[in-house]
Structure formats: C-alpha cells, structure tokens
Amino acid sequence: MAEKEIKTIGVLTSGGDAPGMNAAIRAVVRRGLSKGLNVKGIYKGYAGLLNEEIVDMTAKDVSDTIERGGTILYTARCAEFRTEDGQRQGAEVCRKHGIDGLVVIGGDGSFAGAQKLANLGVNTIGVPGTIDLDIACTEYTIGFDTAVNTAMDAIDKVRDTSTSHERCSIIEVMGRRAGYLALWCGIANGAEDILIPEKYDYDEQRLINNIIDSRKKGKKHHIIVNAEGIGHSEAMAKRIEAATGIETRATILGHMQRGGSPTCKDRVYASMMGAMAVDLLLEGKSCRVVGYRHGAFVDFDINEALAMQKSVDEYQWEVCNSLSHNYKKNN
Numbered sequence: 311m312a313e314k315e316i317k318t319i320g321v322l323t324s325g326g327d328a329p330g331m332n333a334a335i336r337a338v339v340r341r342g343l344s345k346g347l348n349v350k351g352i353y354k355g356y357a358g359l360l361n362e363e364i365v366d367m368t369a370k371d372v373s374d375t376i377e378r379g380g381t382i383l384y385t386a387r388c389a390e391f392r393t394e395d396g397q398r399q400g401a402e403v404c405r406k407h408g409i410d411g412l413v414v415i416g417g418d419g420s421f422a423g424a425q426k427l428a429n430l431g432v433n434t435i436g437v438p439g440t441i442d443l444d445i446a447c448t449e450y451t452i453g454f455d456t457a458v459n460t461a462m463d464a465i466d467k468v469r470d471t472s473t474s475h476e477r478c479s480i481i482e483v484m485g486r487r488a489g490y491l492a493l494w495c496g497i498a499n500g501a502e503d504i505l506i507p508e509k510y511d512y513d514e515q516r517l518i519n520n521i522i523d524s525r526k527k528g529k530k531h532h533i534i535v536n537a538e539g540i541g542h543s544e545a546m547a548k549r550i551e552a553a554t555g556i557e558t559r560a561t562i563l564g565h566m567q568r569g570g571s572p573t574c575k576d577r578v579y580a581s582m583m584g585a586m587a588v589d590l591l592l593e594g595k596s597c598r599v600v601g602y603r604h605g606a607f608v609d610f611d612i613n614e615a616l617a618m619q620k621s622v623d624e625y626q627w628e629v630c631n632s633l634s635h636n637y638k639k640n641n
C-alpha cells in the first residue's frame with residue numbers, strides 16, 4: 311500500500327511496443343491531470359529511467375496520439391535494470407524526481423521490473439501492453455487486437471496469390487513463446503494447419519500427409535499459420551516442397567504486426583486501463599497490475615500475476631481443428 315499521498319506520477323512504456331500504448335499513456339496523463347496530479351513521462355522504458363530522460367507532461371502533449379501506433383515515449387529493453395544495482399538506481403531516480411507512483415506499460419518482463427521497484431518503496435502499477443496476449447492474469451493485452459487484425463489482413467493477401475499459383479504457404483506470425491496470435495489468425499483466416507508451441511507435436515510427416523490429402527480433395531492452396539515460437543518457416547517450406555512436390559513459400563510477417571493505427575478496441579481498453587492505473591495509485595495501491603477478466607477491468611497483486619500460468623483454451627483448440635477442411639473424426 312502507498313504510505314504517503316500521491317502528488318506526482320510517472321509513466322513509461324517498456325519491452326516490445328504495441329498499438330494502443332499511446333492511448334494508455336494519454337489516459338494516464340489526462341486522468342492524472344484531471345485528479346490534480348503532476349504527471350511525468352519517462353522516455354525509453356527503464357533505460358530512460360536510469361538515464362533520467364524524464365519530462366513533465368501536459369494535456370496537450372498527448373493530443374493527436376490516440377490514433378497513432380508505436381509509443382510516443384519510445385521503449386527499450388534494458389539489461390542493467392535486471393540487476394539489483396540498476397533497480398536501486400531506478401528507485402533513487404524516482405525519489406529524486408519526486409515520482410510517488412509509476413505506471414509501467416509493458417509485458418511480464420516489464421512487470422518483473424515494476425515488482426522490484428515496488429519492493430524498493432516506489433508505488434507501481436502495471437498495465438498489460440503486448441501483442442503476444444501472453445500475460446496470464448488478463449484475457450486482454452494492449453495491442454493484440456490490432457496486431458491480430460493486421461496479421462489477418464496480410465494472410466488474406468498471401469492466400470490470394472497462394473491460390474492463384476496453387477501453392478502451399480507457410481505464414482509465420484509473432485508471439486514470442488506463445489501461440490495466441492497464430493491460433494486466432496488460424497481461425498480467422500481459415501488456415502488448413504495451425505502450428506503453435508503449446509500444441510505442435512513436430513510430426514512433420516502428418517503435416518505433409520495433410521497437404522497431400524487436401525490437394526487430392528481439390529484444395530487449391532494450403533495455408534499453414536506457424537507461430538514464431540516454432541519458427542524455421544523457410545526450412546520447413548523447403549522440406550514440404552521436397553516431400554509433396556507442391557511449390558511452397560514461407561512468409562514471415564515480422565515487425566509489421568507491431569505497427570499501425572490501433573483498433574477501436576485497443577484504443578478504448580487501453581484508455582480504461584491507463585485511467586484505472588492512476589485511480590489505483592490514488593487509492594493508495596502499489597505492486598498491482600491491471601487486467602481484464604470476465605467482462606470487467608480488475609487488478610491483481612503483481613507477485614500473484616507473475617506466478618499465474620496461461621494455457622490455450624482446449625475447447626477453442628478442438629473447435630478450431632474441427633473447422634479445418636481436412637478434419638477427420640477422432641483424428
């Protein structure tokens with residue numbers, strides 16, 4: 311719990327950027343100002359904190375940002391902040407700049423950093439920002455909705471050319487070690503096969519048989535959505551082409567999935583979460599993370615949030631497989 315009245319708060323974005331982060335920053339700034347707080351923006355995540363790249367934020371500083379991808383505060387990965395010395399220095403910088411409360415927008419790694427700062431007496435609230443949807447305590451993370459729609463549009467385009475050339479296409483989507491982006495795209499794009507680290511058994515012969523079966527049934531294309539956590543799409547394409555005789559191409563969507571104007575959902579949910587982070591600080595809370603569960607915005611202790619495990623929904627996975635062209639009962 312926060313021990314003294316909060317007068318000044320800081321906000322930073324950390325780890326991979328995600329569309330909607332600007333909406334969250336804007337909400338922190340404007341909600342904070344509307345409650346009579348001073349708000350400071352910290353550039354480049356924990357790296358900027360250590361380098362004291364800290365500026366006062368006004369309502370105007372976040373004008374014309376809600377529709378913009380990326381993060382106006384920039385972001386970074388900072389190895390130094392993983393060390394105890396780095397964390398102590400970070401807490402010192404917060405004290406020096408009068409920052410009584412800090413909102414950290416990022417993923418699990420960034421939350422681990424926020425947890426360390428909270429242990430050193432800085433009131434911190436985490437806001438989940440990552441396109442990977444891999445934060446266990448929340449059903450929603452800022453950026454996933456935009457990224458999954460961007461990837462879906464790109465896969466539709468690959469599908470057009472794949473059909474024209476009667477090819478097999480492997481499309482690799484981001485997600486780090488998690489398969490949520492691949493799973494959602496696989497369903498939304500009607501992929502013939504979806505490879506995700508949580509489920510793939512690395513039985514490539516089965517995949518090859520699927521492609522051959524599907525061609526026999528008259529399918530003009532065979533779309534395989536492959537998660538980054540499995541990777542090796544180029545090599546897989548070569549092996550599949552050699553085994554099936556069907557021209558196979560790999561497309562790695564890469565960082566384009568992280569950019570672009572956020573969807574309505576990302577703008578609205580990010581705004582709610584940013585505002586809630588400020589409200590939690592004002593309620594005297596610290597070491598919490600904002601989440602979205604069962605239709606409501608909620609908060610959890612960061613320690614508990616980081617200890618939670620997330621897994622692919624079995625029913626979603628089973629349904630998704632049954633919708634594939636090649637599905638055989640009990641296969």
Ligand code: ADP
Pocket residue numbers: 324325326356386387388389390391392393416417418419420421422423424426440
């Ligand atoms: P994400 O926040 O998207 O999971 P990272 O895992 O890259 O991204 O973490 C972002 C930053 O958070 C790291 O570069 C580091 O500065 C900080 N961080 C990550 N893990 C820890 C940790 N265990 N302790 C302290 N800081 C950490």
Ligand code: F6P
Pocket residue numbers: 326417440441442484485486487538568
């Ligand atoms: O966490 C977001 C993410 O885009 C992951 O999907 C991906 O594995 C990683 O970041 C890529 O990081 P970088 O921008 O450092 O290449």
